[in-house]
Amino acid sequence: MANGEFRLRVRYGKTDRLRWLSHLEVIHTLERSLRRAELPYAITQGFSPHMKVAFGPALPVGTAGLEEYLEVWLTRYTTAEEALARLVAATPAGLAPQAAVFVGDRDSSLGAALTIAQYQVGIVGKEASAAQVQAALDSVIAEQTLEVVHKGKNKVYDLARCLPEEARVSDTESGSVIALTVRMGPEGSLRPEVLIRAALAAASLDASVATTTRIATLVETEGGWARPM
């Protein structure tokens, strides 16, 4: 490596009770895991030296993630297998690392590379059947834009850009589940609950979001979408 550092990319989950953590809490917890694992992490230069580490796109409080990513720069080479094993042994189960690989210095950052998020959103209520929810979603998506007031500011989402794939709803025992793919980027990342709540409200359905899980975080390639490792 050019600067003598080794860039390790790690896939982890945010599951079970730990879905109630905020993004900042996830970062602090995993930084402490990296220290407990005694990986030879690099320290940034400067006035307030800290661990050289980067995280993929944030998950809100309450949203689980099955495939989330972080990168840490190491000053000494250790095999990815060994680094992973040490990290697993030092991390609370709900944030358990699943895989680790070294990536090149010139690979784009996680924030820039990860632009596709696939969600599963559980819907419950008296009017939460797949047919009802699908119709509600389709009619909001047909509007092409979604206007949302967030913290006093009006934000307009271009749904054609935000939703690169059709939303599919299927029945479950307690209601339905929506499979939704969202494109993330500097123009803004549409939160699935925002779209779904708008749809349920517009159709006046007696239904609500029960759980949200980001099942995959992906990069866009020429041929389609792929995991970043």
Added chain:
Amino acid sequence: MTRTDLWNRVEPLLAGVERPARYIDREWGASHCEDAGYAVALIYPDTYEIGQANQAIAILYNALNALDDTAAERAYLPWVDMSSAMREAGVPLFSLESCRPVREFDLVGITVPYELTLTNVLETLDLAQIPLRAADRSDADPLVIGGGPCVYNPEPFAPFFDAILIGEGEEAVTEIVAAHRRAKEAGLSRVETLEALSRVPGVYVPSLYRVLSAEDGSFLGVEPIGSAPARVAKRVVADLDAMRPPVAGIVPFMDVVHDRFGIEVLRGCTRGCRFCQAGMVYRPVRERTADTIVRDVMAGLACSGYDEVSLTSLSTTDHSQLEEVLRRLGKRLEGSGVSVSLPSLRVDAFGVEMARLVSAGGKKSGLTFAPEAGTQRMRDVINKNVTEEDLLGSVQRAFEAGWRRVKLYFMIGLPTETDEDIAGIGRLVSRVLHTAREATPPSARGSIRVAVSVSTFVPKAQTPFQWDAQIPYDEVRRRQGVLRESMPRKGVDLHWHDAEVSFLEGVVARGGREVADVIEAAWRSGAVFDAWTEQFRLQRWLDAFESTGVDPATIANRERSEDEPLPWDHISAAVSPRYLRSERARALAGTTTTDCSFDGCTGCDVCGELGVDIVLGGASRG
């Protein structure tokens, strides 16, 4: 034993509350022994982020979980959004680890960290669905045992507890659990169990004592009923170094206060400041050795993954081996990005030198000094053995070494204080500012900050000033005016404590058992989280004094005669009343007293009374 898991009822509430991480458990280091035959809930009666770093709870959690067939779990008081959601959903207070109702535990331990958290104690009990008063509890309820810094006058909260541990808990807690288990096995009644507990040294069982009053209602004393000891003496650990501190503690997910690895490097302080309750009640001084401190810091950092370690105590810069400890840690932690912090500094060259050692090459965030009073006369009265030269010399060294911010702690309302003493605070701060400017290159003078924090003196039980009157809060406000007038106009950030809050602290600090009625009345009218400024309403308390007929001024603002019975006379922190009287006389005469951990014995009687001694890590302090 019933083991209800409430998680399925708790989780649906989380989407509607702030900071759900307070309620989810599963942190690194949390201990899960759900099958144990005996279970203790350790409760800090404030929010998770305030209580999580409490070292006493961490010590007891470790000690109890290490016992056979015993589980210790944590609980905190949910914030107001969560407690109202819980009440609406009929969910009682739960422990974090197994999410069990607190009322299903065998023993519930609640620390009382501060006078104004007592309404939180009632809120905790009520949310747990445990009767507020020991007298109303049945055999089906857990034993509720108190402890912590406020126990040296336990009377204002005595009726809420089945028992209260006076002093250090690491050894006593094992004896309490053993006594309770034996009582359970023998099928003893609640009353018999409490009698058995009262035989454990340091355990005060309030229901075994009655309050004596004269016909006019004046207080005559507290006397034991039956076999309970006439005086309950505090527990103390003779050799702190023999008790390994918790190195594999809980690492929280969320930001908490003191979010770092804390290690207690010494216990007790014998500087002898006459206003300071901690300095009187945590005697004698017991240091850990440099070897164990360095060993446990390295182990604690490895187990926790923290990037900061704090060497805690009442006076860390007094540790006889501090310089060695800091040099060794500096070497071990070089290049790791881990920083070391000291809670407060001695006002002298050594203090600044130690601050330089821990900040080597890194941030110089700010230094804190506590001169406490503005004139030498006043400092001699309170036995704060710091001179103006000490302070200005320390400031000069600190600013020459590159620090640009300093924080100074003072008090107003001290015994014998005059307006001249208060004006002295302003003059001293002016000199500090001047010294700081002189020691700073002209181009950097713009970043100089002097923060001044002024609290109101609250006389505390078991101190030389326990007989003195607290100044009434309208007088506090007048003196705060004098203080503001005396302060330099520019370059100073002045903060002072709320006069009303200090007044209430004073009532609870020296009140008798009758104050329990006031606390309960205040809680019933909605007082909770009184230590949180935005939640505090004085009116609720004024109404509570009115409705219970308790006169707060008689408790807080009246000077007591030295032969008058005091509500805490049956509780002993081992410092003898004779010593307290002599220290009070010396205070009024403006005579100072030395520190026995540096010089000879000053006759406080603690070592003889408890059969313990000063323990230093190195050969001597200097």
